[in-house]
Amino acid sequence: MSLTHALLGLLAVRPSSGYELTRSFEGDLGRYAWQAGHTSIYPELTKLAERGLVEVAHEGARGSRTYAITTEGRAELREWLMAPPRGGRVRNEQVLRMFLISALDPKDALVLLRGIAGHTGERAGELRAIRVETDDVPFTSPEGFGLLAAEYGIRQYDAVHSWALWAIERLEKELDRSRT
Amino acid sequence: MSLTHALLGLLAVRPSSGYELTRSFEGDLGRYAWQAGHTSIYPELTKLAERGLVEVAHEGARGSRTYAITTEGRAELREWLMAPPRGGRVRNEQVLRMFLISALDPKDALVLLRGIAGHTGERAGELRAIRVETDDVPFTSPEGFGLLAAEYGIRQYDAVHSWALWAIERLEKELDRSRT
DNA sequence: ACTCGACATGTCACTATTGACACGTCACGG
DNA sequence: CCGTGACGTGTCAATAGTGACATGTCGAGT
Structure with a gap:
């Protein structure tokens, strides 16, 4: 466990x-x-x-x-x-939602994607803002944990943000095409 | 559920x-x-x-x-x-491992981080290689799901890769400093 | 003296999930 | 004709995890 x-x-x-x-x-x-x-x-x-x-x-x-x-x-x-990186357990409700967007009709999908893009963009910005200069805090210390987590969080939100933007662009192009 | x-x-x-x-x-x-x-x-x-x-x-x-x-x-x-994005459930064994690296001694930590960096870099490359041109596949189709997932995967591996590189650099700097 | 919120630990019933086991079908190659 | 592997569904016991409930302490403010 x-x-x-x-x-x-x-x-x-x-x-x-x-x-x-x-x-x-x-x-x-x-x-x-x-x-x-x-x-x-x-x-x-x-x-x-x-x-x-x-x-x-x-x-x-x-x-x-x-x-x-x-x-x-x-x-x-x-x-x-x-130990060698086995395929560990993964459960993430947010990511599940993201993938299931393809089950929605395009209009709903766009609304959702815009929400995700906005939210993740904001969060990434917030995390960057509170990222302090911590050159002297070693990883292998009680504070190291927080450092690792903070840097991971920023990259995580950036990744989802970028994904959402990509999806929005793709979807808009799709809708344009179907309109003509 | x-x-x-x-x-x-x-x-x-x-x-x-x-x-x-x-x-x-x-x-x-x-x-x-x-x-x-x-x-x-x-x-x-x-x-x-x-x-x-x-x-x-x-x-x-x-x-x-x-x-x-x-x-x-x-x-x-x-x-x-x-529905408004509530704080869904999250369970990810790999991320847990990543965070707990701060509990290892620096030498072990470096070994692990290099392993993660290598693995995620490889995977991201693989995913990019098999990413096909799919301009005509709409999201809201059976194939849409795979598209969303593939793009997400690439960004995910990139994020972890970048994180690992950052951590390695930080840790090496730390070790250098302690040597002098 | 009193109240409130954070500190601190616990039980218990219920639900969710896993792993081991079990069973039968269909298509294909030798 | 036989074996094998993918197809296809299921049970059941054990474990993991959640939410509701329960209980009490300590410090600070009024």
Whole structure:
């Protein structure tokens, strides 16, 4: 299961409580890579602890438990990451919508495509605007994660934006032709 | 559930049997947008038929049933597609791996990033090579789906390729600095 | 003293999905 | 005639994941 490795990865970067991990999934991680709610995170942490891949490093206020990755956990994570790129699971509702546009009539399709182009263009711009100069932040640090995600997000929105523009042009040409 | 709409979308483009739908999910659809095996497709088709969104249009050899979308099904699909872009579900194991690179030590990270850069560069090239001139194929046709997917794929691989190159450069700079 | 919102963890029923197994058909080549 | 591989549909147990519900703590502001 990927949730297993997502948690190991987050804990490898920085020891965290279940609550903090849940927060992580609400950010770029959940937006681009993998979603999970606290109801799956807490049980998974328990399982990981039983398998010796993580351990409770600290118990704090309000019954909070801070988990840390163990040496075995790190080994397991590394093995998973370095493994040959198999065809991993993919589920993306937005992309599904994009592909299914071909099932709409051209007029509806154009409306949708324009919406997508507008939205992704905006988002890409926003992300660029908040991209700060971070030459001194190393990847292999708690902040590195955010850097990687931010740069990925920009490219992602650009890609979809460019795709939508291409599709709009194609579709308009098509409509022109059918009018004559 | 998105599987519902994926099936409606495919059937809106062209009536198909469960077997043919299963094949569809093995192509670009499953690669970029949404996965499903025949064990979830057949029961879902039954449910859709019960709800009146699809119907059996034809029974062929080997007990095959060709399903077609109904008017109600088309309405349901259109509603789903045109709805305001909510934050749909996202699960992508490859992207998860990419983000978790920050949990590796820099040397391993470089190896992985170079692998990703190489692989995505190759794939983008392959896709470009097989991109045929298809000026006369309209989107809103069975072939339209493949067109949309192919163009998306190219941009997708380019985006990840560019991301990996950026990450490699950053990481190398980092390593240089720490050496001095 | 009280209230509110963030912090923090948990259960449980239900739904979705996967993987293993199972079964039968049709066309083609040897 | 036989084998093989693609075609074609299905069940079932197990696992994964979601949403509703439940419970309590702590700090800050009023």
